[in-house]
Amino acid sequence: MDLTYTPQQQAFREEVRAWLEAHVPAQPLEHYDATREGFEAHRAWEKTLQSGDWGMVTWPKEYGGRGLDLIQWLIFEEEYARAGAPGRVGQNGIFLLGPTLIEFGSHEQKQRFLPPMASGEEIWAQAWSEPQAGSDLAGVRATCAADGDDYILNGHKIWSSRAVFADWAFGLFRTPGTERHKGMSLIFFPLTAPGVTVNPIRKINGHVGFAEIFLEDVRVPAFNRLGDEGQGWHICMATAGFERGLMLRSPARYQVAAAKLADLWQTRRETADPMLEADVIRAHMNAEAYALSIYQTASRLMAGARIGPEASTNKIFWSEMDIHLHQTALSILGTEAELIPPPGGHDWLDDYIFSLAGPIYAGSNEIQRNIIAERMLGLPR
Amino acid sequence: MDFTLNEEQLMFAETARTLFADSCTPDHWRRMMEAGTARDDARWASIVETGLTLVLLPESAGGIGLTETDFALITQEAGYVALPEPLVESAGVAAPMLAALAPDHVVLSDPLATIAIAHPANPYIANADSAAAILLERDGEAYLATPDQVTLTAQASIDPFRRLFSIEWNVENATPLGKADWDLALDRAALFNAAMGLGLAQRAVDLAVDYAKERQQFGKPIGSYQAVKHHLASAQVAIEFAKPVVAAAAAEIGHRDVQSRARISHAKLVALEAADKAARTSIQVHGAMGYSWEVDVHLFLKRALALTQTWGTPAYHRARIAARLFTQPMGPDQTFARESDNA
Ligand SMILES: Cc1cc2nc3c(=O)[nH]c(=O)nc-3n(C[C@H](O)[C@H](O)[C@H](O)COP(=O)(O)OP(=O)(O)OC[C@H]3O[C@@H](n4cnc5c(N)ncnc54)[C@H](O)[C@@H]3O)c2cc1C
Numbered sequence: 001m002d003l004t005y006t007p008q009q010q011a012f013r014e015e016v017r018a019w020l021e022a023h024v025p026a027q028p029l030e031h032y033d034a035t036r037e038g039f040e041a042h043r044a045w046e047k048t049l050q051s052g053d054w055g056m057v058t059w060p061k062e063y064g065g066r067g068l069d070l071i072q073w074l075i076f077e078e079e080y081a082r083a084g085a086p087g088r089v090g091q092n093g094i095f096l097l098g099p100t101l102i103e104f105g106s107h108e109q110k111q112r113f114l115p116p117m118a119s120g121e122e123i124w125a126q127a128w129s130e131p132q133a134g135s136d137l138a139g140v141r142a143t144c145a146a147d148g149d150d151y152i153l154n155g156h157k158i159w160s161s162r163a164v165f166a167d168w169a170f171g172l173f174r175t176p177g178t179e180r181h182k183g184m185s186l187i188f189f190p191l192t193a194p195g196v197t198v199n200p201i202r203k204i205n206g207h208v209g210f211a212e213i214f215l216e217d218v219r220v221p222a223f224n225r226l227g228d229e230g231q232g233w234h235i236c237m238a239t240a241g242f243e244r245g246l247m248l249r250s251p252a253r254y255q256v257a258a259a260k261l262a263d264l265w266q267t268r269r270e271t272a273d274p275m276l277e278a279d280v281i282r283a284h285m286n287a288e289a290y291a292l293s294i295y296q297t298a299s300r301l302m303a304g305a306r307i308g309p310e311a312s313t314n315k316i317f318w319s320e321m322d323i324h325l326h327q328t329a330l331s332i333l334g335t336e337a338e339l340i341p342p343p344g345g346h347d348w349l350d351d352y353i354f355s356l357a358g359p360i361y362a363g364s365n366e367i368q369r370n371i372i373a374e375r376m377l378g379l380p381r
Numbered sequence: 382m383d384f385t386l387n388e389e390q391l392m393f394a395e396t397a398r399t400l401f402a403d404s405c406t407p408d409h410w411r412r413m414m415e416a417g418t419a420r421d422d423a424r425w426a427s428i429v430e431t432g433l434t435l436v437l438l439p440e441s442a443g444g445i446g447l448t449e450t451d452f453a454l455i456t457q458e459a460g461y462v463a464l465p466e467p468l469v470e471s472a473g474v475a476a477p478m479l480a481a482l483a484p485d486h487v488v489l490s491d492p493l494a495t496i497a498i499a500h501p502a503n504p505y506i507a508n509a510d511s512a513a514a515i516l517l518e519r520d521g522e523a524y525l526a527t528p529d530q531v532t533l534t535a536q537a538s539i540d541p542f543r544r545l546f547s548i549e550w551n552v553e554n555a556t557p558l559g560k561a562d563w564d565l566a567l568d569r570a571a572l573f574n575a576a577m578g579l580g581l582a583q584r585a586v587d588l589a590v591d592y593a594k595e596r597q598q599f600g601k602p603i604g605s606y607q608a609v610k611h612h613l614a615s616a617q618v619a620i621e622f623a624k625p626v627v628a629a630a631a632a633e634i635g636h637r638d639v640q641s642r643a644r645i646s647h648a649k650l651v652a653l654e655a656a657d658k659a660a661r662t663s664i665q666v667h668g669a670m671g672y673s674w675e676v677d678v679h680l681f682l683k684r685a686l687a688l689t690q691t692w693g694t695p696a697y698h699r700a701r702i703a704a705r706l707f708t709q710p711m712g713p714d715q716t717f718a719r720e721s722d723n724a
Contacts, residue, residue: 001450001632002383003717009382013714071382078713252713259711266707281699284706285647291716292384292625299384313621316614366607372617373610377590380605 003295005075012068013075019052020083032089032162033209039165042089046120055118056094059102063110064118070298074250081252092161093117093124095247097170100186100239104227112223113188125163125191127171127213128236130156135367137172138180138233142215144173144187144225151225153189153218159361163211164200166191171215172232184232188224189215205353241307243362244315246298251291254321258287260346261329267344272332279328286321293317309376312368319358319365326352382717384628386450393436393447394454398461400431405462407677410542419465419542420495420511429492434472437569442480442489449569453576453631460580460656463680465542467508469573471495474566475516482523482558488514502567502693505536505545516561517550523561530554540683568634568642570692571649575627578652578688582620585659585681589613589666596668609666616662619655627652638720643705646698656685 005013029045030038049055050064058073059065068076088094094117101110116122133139142155153173163169168190175183191198195218200208227235242248265272265280297310329348330337342349359365373379404424413421428434436452438444452473459468475496479486488494494513499506501518509515510528517524517531531550538545590613593604603609630648633641660682664671671678689695709715710723 001386001628003629003632005382005717078716081713255711255713255716262706262711277703278699281702281706284711285651285702286622288647288716289622289626289651291713292629293622295382295716296384296625296628299382303385310621313618316618317622366611369611369614370607372614373604376617377586377610377613379590379593379610379613380602 009071009075012072013079016054016076016079017083019054020079020085023048023052024083024085028084029086031207032087032165033203033207036165039089039162042086043120043123045086046088046090046123050119055120056098056114059098059114059118063102063114065114070246070302071295074252074295074298077250078252078255081250081256084256089162090117090120090123091248092126093122093168093170096126096239096243097124099242099247100235101226103238104231104235109223109226122168123162123166125160125166125169125211127157127160127163127169127189129159131158135364137236138184140172140174140184142171142173143176144185145176146222146229147219149222150219151187151222153187153195153215153220155215157213157215159201159210160213161210161361163191163198163213164208169213170226171213172236174232175229178230181233183230184236185229186226186232186235187220188226189218189220193218193220195219204356205350240363241311244311244368246294246301246307246311246314248362249314249318251287251294254287254290254318254325257322257325257351258284261325261332264329264332264344264346264348268332272334276328276331279324279331283321283325283328286317286324290314290318290321309372312363312371312376315362315368316359316365316372319355322355322358323352326355384625386454386628390451390454393451394458396431397433397455397458400427400433401458401462401464405464410463410465410677410680413465414541419508419544421465422493425466425495426493428466428468433468434476434492437473437477438480438489439484442484444480448631449572449634450628450631453573453627456573457576457580457627460577460582460684461584463542463581463584463684467495467497467512469570469577470498470507471512473573474498474500474570477569478516478523478561478566479514479525479558482561486525488525498566499548500563500566500570500692502697503691504547505538506533506548507691508544509533509546509548510535510544515548516558517548517555518561518563519552521560521563523558524550524552524555525558526550526555538687540687541680542684543687565637567692568637568645571698572627572630572634572645574688574692575623575630575645575648575652578649578656578685579620579623579627581656581681581685581688582616582623582652582659585656585663585678586613586616586620588678588681589663592667592670603666612662612666616655616659619651619658623648623651623655633717636719639705639709640718640720643702646693646701649693650695650698650702653685653689656681657689660685 029041032039032042053066057066057068057076061067144151144153170188173185173187195216197214198211201210203209261280261283336343433455435444436447440446456469475498496514497506497509497512498516514525514527531548533546536545593609594602596603627648630644633644663678670676
């Protein structure tokens with residue numbers, strides 16, 4: 001056990017910091033879910049990021065990454081959050097599909113899809129959920145029928161984040177006639193392909209942050225299938241592991257928010273409810289505990305372990321701490337909490353509203369508790 | 382940066398686990414409670430023989446000079462069996478303190494002897510009657526006395542294995558040892574009790590899981606009901622996010638700075654909260670069984686209750702975290718930062 005950074009890791013941090021200081025836009029970009037302009041501004045930022053080879057530092061060099069390890073990834077994330085750099089518009093691609101592609105994809109698929117994903121040239125949406133298949137994802141009905149070297153896709157997907165403006169989607173389909181976990185395949189399709197209709201859906205903050213997708217006889221080459229036909233469920237569970245456990249929510253964003261909360265408290269402690277100090281401290285403790293846990297997981301993975309049920313405990317922890325942290329901020333703001341834009345420059349309100357989605361997406365927290373009880377603790381189904 | 386334990390550490394913990402599992406079963410507790418004792422001489426002898434009490438002692442004092450990380454792993458296992466003997470206070474806190482002040486002291490040469498400690502943070506001294514010597518504090522100076530050189534007044538604790546005493550003593554009847562590091566003693570005690578909390582918590586969950594698989598209601602094991610599952614999953618989440626904090630606190634204790642103190646305090650708070658949550662959950666999952674003296678869960682509840690307030694109350698520890706949060710630079714690059722780097 002050694003909880004200090006090596007000189008190389010320190011130097012890496014300095015390098016990231018210097019680059020970000022020179023490149024992060026001075027003015028925050030318009031939100032990527034709010035308008036097409038906001039989305040494109042974020043795409044342009046992704047391109048800038050990749051011009052410095054920072055798009056996805058853990059990926060192999062030949063696919064647009066830097067081949068760095070998970071500790072370096074955490075350092076990068078820390079500096080990225082610290083610099084207040086723009087949110088990652090391609091997050092479902094780079095953090096979820098990317099690692100899955102690296103694990104299950106062929107060399108040709110990696111060559112084709114990873115570099116433009118890392119540069120933001122192609123931004124990806126996740127198209128798994130359906131109106132009748134939410135928590136029960138094995139109930140997916142959308143189909144992929146083989147036709148020569150192609151697949152014909154049909155079905156109705158929903159809640160696909162950023163699909164309104166994105167370029168590609170990775171969808172979960174089933175071979176016609178199959179049931180439940182068997183016969184599923186993970187297949188990529190362009191959101192602009194003939195037969196694809198994308199209808200925006202407004203989130204509770206008013207942004208068109210997700211969409212429903214109708215597929216009518218959409219033809220894609222079999223090359224777009226990740227892994228074997230019928231392996232889709234297995235692959236999705238690996239993706240879900242990245243999503244819940246490690247990649248999607250790196251600790252740095254919560255540590256930044258916890259530090260801002262401590263500042264907010266210190267500027268308002270004279271007038272705010274004194275009971276709230278304990279919550280401010282708690283928010284900091286939670287963010288630190290999460291960071292320590294992820295460092296521990298990263299160390300274990302680097303020593304050869306695989307991500308296990310901690311994906312589910314992590315997901316519950318980050319989503320619940322996020323809500324608690326933002327609730328505390330709103331309590332400190334008191335009667336000003338409801339104001340748009342909120343006073344003081346930081347959008348606690350919108351972040352709070354966003355935090356409420358945490359226990360729903362990436363597998364609801366009820367489902368995660370089922371998983372912990374059954375797979376970690378061994379309770380009967 | 383490497384946040385993993387080495388083979389040796391895992392093996393040592395495994396040895397402790399096996400020893401405790403064999404020698405500290407519910408039958409043992411029951412017999413001790415009936416006899417009104419808090420120390421099983423045979424078990425303590427095997428703990429001593431295995432070397433568990435020597436972990437933190439320097440080689441100059443006849444110890445094996447390992448680290449707080451090693452000892453925390455052992456106390457976690459001790460928590461798993463709600464060990465009655467004062468392993469934490471004696472071998473984790475008092476003996477290393479005495480060894481730092483007087484490495485050749487005769488008390489240290491008796492391997493079976495336990496040492497109690499009257500720390501200013503605690504109004505009562507645990508297991509002082511069975512100790513070979515008691516470390517005492519006055520104006521930052523340490524003194525040593527035997528139980529018969531002081532006046533001990535028993536004070537019952539809800540934990541049947543914590544024998545508490547208030548103490549009256551006279552400087553003339555005690556051996557002066559010089560200025561001692563009472564802060565280090567508190568840090569160690571808080572850390573090891575946090576580790577113990579992890580063990581208490583996991584045992585409470587495991588007992589409930591075993592019961593929930595067996596107990597049937599409405600024709601099914603109660604563990605198949607989601608309300609029961611979710612209670613236990615929530616307790617397990619609390620445990621999982623206390624573990625890395627305890628591990629980091631143990632690794633960093635030697636820094637003796639505002640960050641290491643905050644980390645220890647964080648560890649103590651969340652590990653004992655997890656223990657309390659797990660114990661209460663376990664009682665609920667056991668139903669009336671859990672409320673009965675016959676079922677062992679209450680021992681874990683009571684130990685957690687006691688350890689939560691001793692060696693620094695939650696308010697004390699929260700204040701140490703606040704001291705870091707409100708005086709040091711904060712943010713994602715500060716997780717492993719040190720006060721000296723920020724000065
Ligand atoms: C902001 C946001 C972004 C999203 N982005 C995407 C995306 O990009 N791509 C995508 O494919 N999907 C996305 N989703 C969808 C998300 O994955 C689903 O919402 C989620 O899987 C839950 O499914 P559902 O909404 O149909 O709820 P349901 O499954 O209908 O669940 C409703 C409620 O019932 C509970 N419940 C259901 N089954 C059980 C059970 N067995 N035990 C206990 N409780 C149960 C749930 O926990 C929940 O509280 C997103 C959702 C949100 C909110």
